[in-house]
Amino acid sequence: MERLDRVRESGHEVTVEDTDELYGEKGRFRVLQFADGDVQGALDLNRPERIVLEYPRAIIHLIERNAPEFERAFIIGHGIGTIAGRFADRDIRTAEISPAIARWSRIYFGYDGPEVSVGDGRELLAQEPDGSLDVIVLDAFTEKGKPWHLFTREFWKLAERKLHGNGLLLLNVFGRGRRDSFVDAVWAGLSETFAYRRGFVLPPDRPYEPANRVLIASKRPIAAKLGQMAGFEESDPERGTVLEDEMFGYSSVGESEESI
Template sequence: MELLRRAEEPGFEVAVYETDELYGEKGRFRVLQFADGDVQGALDLNDPKRIVLEYPRAIVHLMEHNDPGFERAFIVGHGIGTIAGHFAGRDIRTAEISPTIAEWSRTFFGYAGPAAGIGDGRELLEREADGSLDYIVLDAFTEKGTPWHLFTREFWKLARRKLNESGTILLNVFGRGRRDSFVEAVWAGLSETFAHTRGFALPTDDPRDPTNRILVGAKRPIQGKLRRMAGFEPSEPEPGTVLEDVMFGYSDMRR
């Protein structure tokens, strides 16, 4: 693995590497990852248009399958620009907390779309017109952990207000396959706020092992073809306790 660039930002460290193997696949890959080794984006240098990681492939399929002609989406967590770049030519707005990552999406990963908004994703989403979005995609992680204020009852209400009459929010979340309090809290919030929900997960040998999940809340039924879901299978968490801003002092922070 060859280090191309490393940078420190408040609270986390991020780096770009090149490697000839990624998750057991041989080739030439450029990856964005945090200091703890978590890969946040990957580019196949031999086939730059290919979406390498499973979860963005599955999210893209759900977006294309359920609303092929959608016009406007808001992505919280720009990363290397995988999803925004795939939908070049549409009105895709993105939020990215890290100016370094936003810059590297262009210089190292070939993103050529509109500039990402730099700042807190929730605050930037609040600026969008009510009822203006076909999709919201939530893919926000930092090395410090989960940005909790993006998963509260108040955030779900905000997202519902910004979506149009048939809008959908899609989440990439990470947690244990069974009895994960965070995943269950997220599921409870989506189920409380949206008329239709779907859940998908990458299968694991042990249901207690951590895995990627895609959770969906929508104003209309949402469908998907499993053969296009990059290995994700239907999996709905148990409902937990809905998170609220007050639990994390979010309201006090904004005064």
């Protein structure tokens, strides 16, 4: 493995590295990853057009299946720019908390899509006009865990307000085992806010390993073809306890309908 770049921002270490093996597959890959080895994005250097990781393939399928003609989307968590790059011909707004990641997507991963706004995704989403978005994608994690203020009742209400009536909210999340308190809390919040939800899981190699989940919510029925979900299987989480801003000391000043 060859390291190309490294940065430490706000206590988080992120690297760009080239490797000849990824998840057991031989080849030439470039990866964006945290210090603990969690891969946030991967590029197949032999086939740059290929989408390597399963979850962006699943999210892209759900978007194309349910909103093929969408015009405006907001993405929280840029990574290497896979999803934004796929829809570069649309009006895509992307928020990325890390200046280095936003920069590296162009330098090392060939991203040439719309400009990326560096900053907190929730704060930037709050600046969008109400009812102006067709799609919101939430794909935001750090080496130290989850940005909790992106998974609370108040955030779901904010997302609902920014979407038009038939808009889509999609999430990439991780949880352990069949019951995970975080995933169940997210599902409860979505269930409280959106009439329709579907959950999908990528079965882990071993039981109780962290499982990758893709969740989608809307105010209209949601379609999916499991054969195009990159190995994800349908699996709705249980409803847990909805998270709230006050649990994490977060203030949503400036997000009320009257102030936007």
